[in-house]
Amino acid sequence: MGCIASKQSQNASRDNPHSQLNCSNDLPRQKLLTLETKPEERKSKQPKSLDKNKIVELFQAEHQQIYRNKKFQHDYFITEEKVLLNGFQGKIFVVENKVTGLKRIAKITRNTLNNEQITKYVDDLQSLKKLDHPNIIKLFDFYYDDKHIYLVEEYYDGGDLYQRLSTEMHSQEKIHVAFVFQQVLSAIYYLHSQDVIHKNIQTSGVVVAQKSNLLIKLTGIDDLFNIFQESDSDISYRAPETFNDKYKWNKAADIWSAGIILFELMYGKHPFKDQNKQLTIQNIKRNNIKENIDLNTINDDAFKLISDMINPDFKMRPSAKECLKFKFFKTIRRSSMKITSALLRVKEFQRKNELKLILLSLMIEYLMPKEERDKIAQTFYKIDLNNDGKISKTELYQQYLQRSGKEDQAREEVDKIFSQLDINGNQFLEFNEFLIASCNKTDLLNEENLKNFFNKLDRDRSKQISANELKVFFYNTNLSQSDWQQVIQLGQNKEETNHKMSYQEFVSLLTEN
Template structure:
């Protein structure tokens, strides 16, 4: 399967364009999108006081400080700071773990302390390639020996550090089985290091070339995962803007491996989504729909949808949305699949279907879904108890950072089977349907579903997020081991003095503040010598309902 080469041309308006970019995303630099972005900036500048609770570090904000000093200062603040024009009010908000604290995905991304060095934690194995903003390396975590991917960016080569950091902020907030998860962030005066899970299964198109019985059902299965990931992003007001086959990877070499969307370097986070409807409607989000339609066409036909006698003509066909529908393979393609493509690759964004509509299309929905393999898991989850939110945060940290993918692979599939609408979270109704499929009567299923929401929904969203489900399931299946817990203790013990302090936990969880009552609740359970800190034995006691 081929794709268009990366060539630059001057279009009929005298603008230099990238042929491949134009095919994958015809509105990447369009006047309509630029107008929307300019409108967003005007909206933001019009507000003299904005409180943003989700950004925890801005790294570099002051020209009067050196880069290294600026970075250190921001890390030491342990708080969120939003700066505006001179004369505007500056407000600070600290996140707090307490009885009412909402645990968020970004808390599970470890940020290093000022004195920590990247190479003190990781060994570089080999270079994997070039990504947006920097080079990507395969690295080995020295404590766990897990393989991870690290994007290493030379700071002086970054034109806009804010844009690079925006990518990390976007990734930190995402919690979906088909989106790559960022694990750690390092920085020094010379480099940024963004550490993510390693997707060793390779690129989507490269993998397909090796499948002897590749067919339309497999293509639908793959695109369902991509659609689910992008639908989830759109619901969070995030537009990827750079979807292409190279940015879709398999997380392992297993035949049933999970797909992951990567490289959010061109993505945008809409702080105020209201302008999208008022100014340009939904077209801004629909650039991703076009890109997914092109990827789907390539998966089914084996070549890009636009092919002219020359590259310039190909560019013109892409701008006009004139697909190649004359090939023999297109004529043999399933009519429902062709219908979906024709609704996604539409020049007028207002006439293009949404990502949710693409996910709900009959061709996607009619593929056979995997059955839940372990019905006992659904039943046993009702016995899970987080006990308190700090303990829940620790369990989630362990499940994200330390548990092998192989241990949670089946749980991934179970989550996706339960998530019938593909939005990346589980509702009470979806949990109930899972219970009913396990031959639990309706009344009992409703009671159990209510109980699951109450115990698993530690961020109080009213639904069960992906990591909430996985961490609880790992506990109930006794797959969080003593070794996992001891490794977590070593990671939490930042100064290596053999105990974990309240301030060390605060640093681990992204600089949040743990209120005294939450900390006292933990100490009452397991601080045997009453010294106000946790030793390894006491830390193990905190997680005592896990089989040791």
């Protein structure tokens, strides 16, 4: 049974070096001023009072040091400070984009990396920006200078998962645990399919997207700890093999960490955490589950899954994909789903050309309200029956068949949708592809959004978008310069091909049909 030989028999190091990234003491501790101006009172989302002089006044002394990056200042202003999460070693703030007014989370930490390390970190962050899953916190922007590193992420306000379930769930009602933990595993399954290992999964890093739902988000994948592996953060979720010398991280370590989260959700206690770090490491390595935990209080299905996930032998642990097939998740009953307005928009979506898809993808990333994104994410989750973070033809076919009851009609609809939406041709709908088709285009493509977004792309303020200006938003693509010029030409009027797109051409392309 892995880590637990039986429910009756429970019992069967070293410190991390002090991290060069442990820098929270260098950051200001005083709570930041909260800006009084409400978003709806702002003109063009940026009031005149928030000029550069006002910003300097608000963030003088200690605050000015954290807000010193000019590019970050140009794009965001800080509205409030948030409580630290997930062992993050720095400061966390709520920020608003100066153009769109959308809320984001900004994580700011001291930059103690050398040139080689910062190059690697930037490369990793560029790759992480491409991650596309409804249960993973989205990284939107990042900045760095010689003093600080700034990560700007998707906003959430539903709180810590463990606290949320503790206050809302009756002691014997465990169906919510299966529902939320399935989403955690779905996120891990997706990460592992992209050859990304999280390395720091813990309960405080699993958050709820909104107060009104149980859409789960996994955080922390972009923290410095995940790249350089030296930290004073909570080690109680680490697998036993990770304390060995010269250990090389693998996916099985993430499975162990997730298993500890499930243990906490089911039993209400951590199995190994003790009074100090050394005792905790000893308990993990020796598989000493606390004696005051009665292992008989949960059902056999949950016990089997936990036991397999926290097996001391990492080679015996199931993969995330295998975990999702356990009987424990059979208690979940996905609602009988009618075709929502989002799905109707998917059905009606017309794929015009690659440039339109590129621009829509960027607009969604920078302008889509959190509430709409989360609502579409919930629809996506209901269709994604095997929780692999993408929708297959079979999964979408089941939804349309349930609606129409006609097999031929359902197949025809699904084939048409995939021919229009499967941008990368991999026979699956990724989350971003689903967002492009199902978002509310009327709201997204309003005049203010179009102007703001065009100005964001028009970096040299020439009132035209060049191939080079568009190219900077896409890191490490296989497209050559001539390819990008051809992409730009897709949005140009045939009478004039100067490899640039005017505002009129931009609007015409996006609002056609």
